[in-house]
Amino acid sequence: MLMISRTWPDRQPSLRVGWLRFSNATRRWPLMASSLALTLLAVGALVRFSPVGHAVVAAARHPIAVLTITGPFFAIAIYRRRRRLGRDRHRDWLGSLPSDLPLMIRALFGPLAGWGCAAFALLTASATAGLPFTRAASLVFAAAGGLSAAAVAVAFIMALQGRRELRVQRTAGSSKQAMPASQYAAARRPRASWATSASLVPLGYWPMARARFSERPKMRARTLVPLLLCLPLDAPAAVALAAAAVWLLTMHLLSIMVGLMRVAFAAASWLAPTGVGAARFAVAVSHRALASEIATCALLVLVAAAADHRAFHAALICGMLWTAAACLLSAAACLVALQSHSVARSLVHRWMR
Amino acid sequence: MDALTTEGQPSAVDQGAVLRMTDITAGYGAEPVLCEVNLEVQLGEWVALLGPNGSGKSTLLYCIAGLLRPMVGDIEVCGVSLARDTASGKRFLGYGCAPELIPPLLTGRQCLEVYAAAKGVHEIDATVLDLLKAFAMAPLLDQFVDTYSLGTRQKLAAVLALVGAPKLIVLDEAFNGLDPASGRALKRHLRSLVEARRASVLLATHALDVVERYADRAALLLSGRIARQWSGAELSGFRSSGGTLEEAVSAASEAYLGGLR
Numbered sequence: 001m002l003m004i005s006r007t008w009p010d011r012q013p014s015l016r017v018g019w020l021r022f023s024n025a026t027r028r029w030p031l032m033a034s035s036l037a038l039t040l041l042a043v044g045a046l047v048r049f050s051p052v053g054h055a056v057v058a059a060a061r062h063p064i065a066v067l068t069i070t071g072p073f074f075a076i077a078i079y080r081r082r083r084r085l086g087r088d089r090h091r092d093w094l095g096s097l098p099s100d101l102p103l104m105i106r107a108l109f110g111p112l113a114g115w116g117c118a119a120f121a122l123l124t125a126s127a128t129a130g131l132p133f134t135r136a137a138s139l140v141f142a143a144a145g146g147l148s149a150a151a152v153a154v155a156f157i158m159a160l161q162g163r164r165e166l167r168v169q170r171t172a173g174s175s176k177q178a179m180p181a182s183q184y185a186a187a188r189r190p191r192a193s194w195a196t197s198a199s200l201v202p203l204g205y206w207p208m209a210r211a212r213f214s215e216r217p218k219m220r221a222r223t224l225v226p227l228l229l230c231l232p233l234d235a236p237a238a239v240a241l242a243a244a245a246v247w248l249l250t251m252h253l254l255s256i257m258v259g260l261m262r263v264a265f266a267a268a269s270w271l272a273p274t275g276v277g278a279a280r281f282a283v284a285v286s287h288r289a290l291a292s293e294i295a296t297c298a299l300l301v302l303v304a305a306a307a308d309h310r311a312f313h314a315a316l317i318c319g320m321l322w323t324a325a326a327c328l329l330s331a332a333a334c335l336v337a338l339q340s341h342s343v344a345r346s347l348v349h350r351w352m353r
Numbered sequence: 354m355d356a357l358t359t360e361g362q363p364s365a366v367d368q369g370a371v372l373r374m375t376d377i378t379a380g381y382g383a384e385p386v387l388c389e390v391n392l393e394v395q396l397g398e399w400v401a402l403l404g405p406n407g408s409g410k411s412t413l414l415y416c417i418a419g420l421l422r423p424m425v426g427d428i429e430v431c432g433v434s435l436a437r438d439t440a441s442g443k444r445f446l447g448y449g450c451a452p453e454l455i456p457p458l459l460t461g462r463q464c465l466e467v468y469a470a471a472k473g474v475h476e477i478d479a480t481v482l483d484l485l486k487a488f489a490m491a492p493l494l495d496q497f498v499d500t501y502s503l504g505t506r507q508k509l510a511a512v513l514a515l516v517g518a519p520k521l522i523v524l525d526e527a528f529n530g531l532d533p534a535s536g537r538a539l540k541r542h543l544r545s546l547v548e549a550r551r552a553s554v555l556l557a558t559h560a561l562d563v564v565e566r567y568a569d570r571a572a573l574l575l576s577g578r579i580a581r582q583w584s585g586a587e588l589s590g591f592r593s594s595g596g597t598l599e600e601a602v603s604a605a606s607e608a609y610l611g612g613l614r
Binding site: 098099165 | 420459
């Protein structure tokens with residue numbers, strides 16, 4: 001028998017589903033819960049033992065600056081979430097239910113959770129790592145101020161946008177000419193050479209698209225900010241720029257390789273039933289990604305040589321080793337992927353015959 | 354057992370239309386998909402919504418479920434205008450969402466509990482639990498949704514639509530992927546609700562055999578407008594005369610689209 005709880009939080013489906021997802025994920029993958037605890041501990045240690053601690057103390061001296069920085073940061077986050085929730089409203093499985101929180105409140109969940117984690121880390125650091133409590137508290141309150149200001153600003157912007165969209169919709173709805181003649185799906189411009197020749201070459205775009213997706217600006221910022229925070233406060237701008245450039249290029253190399261691995265398996269599961277040859281498949285999937293890897297390695301070597309000509313040889317060797325490893329890895333991934341997705345080709349099947 | 358708390362329920366519901374759509378124009382952004390659609394569904398009626406892909410069937414259901422606000426016009430569910438009081442209108446509504454939208458990290462039981470709690474239900478209706486048994490879903494209820502097959506997710510989506518004894522059950526392609534036994538159980542359950550005048554069903558579907566056999570009325574949606582409706586007598590006429598709804602739909606579509614050209 002299913003007994004239904006009727007407390008207020010239980011009657012807010014999105015709140016309850018968020019909690020259930022989290023608790024189910026930690027129950028299903030216990031490693032996730034321990035890695036979360038480890039992350040929090042690592043943040044505390046970072047604040048205690050690294051130059052980040054100095055940056056935090058310096059930031060706490062200027063709460064207005066913190067408010068000015070966190071305000072737009074939270075505003076962008078809340079605005080994106082609110083837009084996405086509004087856009088995907090008709091795809092929300094809870095959308096037809098009578099009781100749920102307004103979209104604006106739901107858009108606040110993520111940034112609020114981020115602020116909560118940051119506050120927890122700062123207050124833990126103040127208790128254990130010697131960060132003065134008043135400094136930590138002023139940072140937490142400044143960030144809360146930024147979050148509140150951002151929420152108010154986004155609510156105001158969304159109200160204005162909502163009114164404008166309603167006006168546009170009413171105008172479109174009242175126009176007799178507005179109804180499209182047939183289907184409503186936006187028709188894309190047809191390609192001139194649409195599927196006229198059978199070729200595996202377009203597969204090469206897939207890993208690149210995957211890599212571009214994983215290193216979109218939001219993700220780049222998430223990895224770059226901690227790196228810049230780890231630099232000493234008195235580091236010259238040239239060093240910071242060089243570190244950022246090297247970091248971005250390295251991340252590019254890694255994301256291409258990760259994209260290539262994932263795409264190799266996805267493409268193999270799709271194409272294995274066609275009986276495509278392993279060599280053709282490997283070349284088609286990896287040629288663009290490997291070309292990009294080689295170009296990026298060359299760029300890294302040039303950057304290293306420009307910074308210090310003595311580093312040229314070491315960088316060149318590293319670049320060549322990385323390129324060779326990338327070629328071997330991509331070939332191995334494509335072969336393993338095809339083997340694992342094709343019964344006819346699998347080693348077990350051959351052995352059985 | 355009486356499941357749904359019915360505060361604010363109009364007394365005229367049992368007699369009147371459970372759904373009344375008046376001059377609905379709706380779409381995405383400034384692009385209208387539906388144009389001046391008028392549709393009424395009485396209590397104890399099974400209405401089928403037919404139409405080719407992209408004709409606006411799902412958009413119409415989104416509007417009824419309160420997921421999409423119409424540009425023009427009003428929708429009343431059990432006498433409550435969705436434009437004026439969306440939350441009250443949704444209390445009478447059971448909407449079967451697309452099965453792929455059910456969150457994969459929840460168990461089937463948790464999904465049911467979330468839906469029931471959000472609808473203010475004390476206990477899930479015994480007939481719904483019987484349907485779960487008929488679907489052979491009881492052993493799967495404590496498994497995560499991402500381990501379910503397409504058909505099992507479809508069953509869960511249909512059961513979610515029935516939680517809280519709604520007066521209007523809105524289903525979009527609800528029989529896709531169901532095995533024959535489960536499909537028959539769902540059709541019989543819906544038919545029994547309709548015949549007992551406990552609910553009405555609005556089903557968007559391409560399965561014309563289901564429409565011929567179970568629906569009381571059918572409406573054909575073409576290019577965002579209701580082009581043709583068939584009454585219960587006409588639908589039963591197909592069964593007795595040996596004709597098919599498929600031919601009738603095809604002829605009506607050609608006539609309507611030919612008139613537009």
